[in-house]
Amino acid sequence: MRAPSTDAALSVPAMPAGPGADRPTAASISLSALTHNFEEVTRRANGRKVLAVVKANAYGHGLVPVARHLLGRGAHMLGVALVEEGRELREAGIEAPILVMGPVFPEQADAVAALRLTPALSNNTVARALDDAARKRSRRIAVHVKIDTGMSRTGVSPEAAPDLIRGMNSLDGIVVEGLMTHFADADLRDKAFAAQQMERFENLIRTLTDQGISIPLRHAANSASILDYPRALFTMVRPGLMLYGYDPVEGNASGAALQPVLSLVTRIFLLKKLPAGTPISYGRTFVTGRESLIATIPIGYADGFSRSLSNCGEALVRGARVPVTGRVCMDMTMLDVTDVPGVREGDEVVLIGSSGSERITAADLAAKTGTIPYEVLCGISSRVPRIFL
Numbered sequence: 001m002r003a004p005s006t007d008a009a010l011s012v013p014a015m016p017a018g019p020g021a022d023r024p025t026a027a028s029i030s031l032s033a034l035t036h037n038f039e040e041v042t043r044r045a046n047g048r049k050v051l052a053v054v055k056a057n058a059y060g061h062g063l064v065p066v067a068r069h070l071l072g073r074g075a076h077m078l079g080v081a082l083v084e085e086g087r088e089l090r091e092a093g094i095e096a097p098i099l100v101m102g103p104v105f106p107e108q109a110d111a112v113a114a115l116r117l118t119p120a121l122s123n124n125t126v127a128r129a130l131d132d133a134a135r136k137r138s139r140r141i142a143v144h145v146k147i148d149t150g151m152s153r154t155g156v157s158p159e160a161a162p163d164l165i166r167g168m169n170s171l172d173g174i175v176v177e178g179l180m181t182h183f184a185d186a187d188l189r190d191k192a193f194a195a196q197q198m199e200r201f202e203n204l205i206r207t208l209t210d211q212g213i214s215i216p217l218r219h220a221a222n223s224a225s226i227l228d229y230p231r232a233l234f235t236m237v238r239p240g241l242m243l244y245g246y247d248p249v250e251g252n253a254s255g256a257a258l259q260p261v262l263s264l265v266t267r268i269f270l271l272k273k274l275p276a277g278t279p280i281s282y283g284r285t286f287v288t289g290r291e292s293l294i295a296t297i298p299i300g301y302a303d304g305f306s307r308s309l310s311n312c313g314e315a316l317v318r319g320a321r322v323p324v325t326g327r328v329c330m331d332m333t334m335l336d337v338t339d340v341p342g343v344r345e346g347d348e349v350v351l352i353g354s355s356g357s358e359r360i361t362a363a364d365l366a367a368k369t370g371t372i373p374y375e376v377l378c379g380i381s382s383r384v385p386r387i388f389l
């Protein structure tokens, strides 16, 4: 085994040239995996339109490149949470329809009109502000009306929806193009509550049809529903997580062969041989039980590698699974690499992804930290460069 480094400044290995050379910590995004997952969506959508959900920096994968890639594969529309996310897409030259699914305030009406965004509305206040903004520009703004069938987040109740929609239809600057709802728990195998939500949504569609109101885009299906509740596909589907390679359905019961798109990698910055009894990191929560080879890696909770992985996270080095020792710091983490033959400074370290026959997924990290893969992925911070493969 290699002698310990004593001087960090002298021990920095020369980083190889190429992507990630500036900062060895990077998230690599496999565009071929993204294509594969998108094709799984289109196969299941069976001719319906696809709105690709790219909010939160495309779940941490990089908003603009992911959006461009999916539009190039046939996505009809993009879904974001914020007007600001819509602005970023427009400023990148993306012309496709963009649904703003999160809250829009009346003061944002001018920006929505200027950016030609399609807001999801729950009330008339914003509709009136949008109508003013649209008429100032002598144009009409397409909106989708959000129906609260059981999520109790945004949306109007099915009972109040017909009046609201009639009111919107009377505004010259507004076109109601879509009707949407969102499932609270379609990821459960037990679809009893999802079925109640469906019934409320379908009853409303029937009521509107009886009143002569027809709305072309009707949509409800998130990934869980696309994978495990095809009854809810309507005229357009709204996948997020499954595009990025993860199956949200309880027990991964859908059996879909999705491919994780993102890998999180870094390199060993420093190796130290430490005697038994040496405490490691803040709070000295880990003490070596034997003479140990400890690797310091340049990733921490400010990069989105959760502090909850202290003393329980794992990484892959030279195809071996190694434990996180001590607390994850803001910018650095320590690993016990004592049992990795031939380990060297500069070696690649995989935090999410594969090495040899071993694999760590965002779902594994989520299970260890008591959260969901969504939070792990969109928690990878902006200072981690994204490299598109």
Ligand SMILES: Cc1ncc(COP(=O)(O)O)c(C=O)c1O
Pocket: 053, 101, 182, 221, 222, 223, 224, 238, 239, 240, 241, 242, 248
């Ligand atoms: C309104 C709406 N539709 C669709 C999605 C996509 O959900 P998923 O990532 O579970 O496919 C989300 C994500 O939270 C959402 O908020």
